[in-house]
Amino acid sequence: KNQVEQSPQSLIILEGKNCTLQCNYTVSPFSNLRWYKQDTGRGPVSLTIMTFSENTKSNGRYTATLDADTKQSSLHITASQLSDSASYICVVSAGVTGGGNKLTFGTGTQLKVEL
């Protein structure tokens, strides 16, 4: 069964600090991995997408890493801002028979940035 697990479940940090969110997956066959940011009551917004051959991808203060061997990904946020407070969801895509992909969503990490 395809699964995506994220840790920690929730995290509180001070503004300006860095943090790292973890994602472990058991999805096969792996197609790609995405990190989304979801503000409360809003739809998720894509931050990064990584394929099997990519190890690191950055988007501003967000840097995602992927280790396809250990099936782990991380999202590092540098110099956090109050607006980073949100749920961060790891989504792994698996190829399906006949074409297309099936997404498996992680349960998310709820990040709160405080003054």
Next chain:
Amino acid sequence: DTEVTQTPKHLVMGMTNKKSLKCEQHMGHRAMYWYKQKAKKPPELMFVYSYEKLSINESVPSRFSPECPNSSLLNLHLHALQPEDSALYLCASSHEVADTQYFGPGTRLTVL
């Protein structure tokens, strides 16, 4: 235009009502999706449309009826819902089924 719009933003309905949720995108995407999201849970896929045809129905109860009138529009018709159907309903679109999905802001549905 790089966004997915959804209407209404909020909806309160009784269990005997009939209502519809609407989703629109003008990015030329050929895949559109409906998700249901309960509080503090990840989105759960309900339906996938590809080239205006229903390609995936994740065993969703028939009280939810999707419709794709054209490549830019996706509706979700609601009838005889239950209080446990209260949730945030998200629409998403992607260029093709395999591509990155762009989500709308969602409709917050409350069933009384």
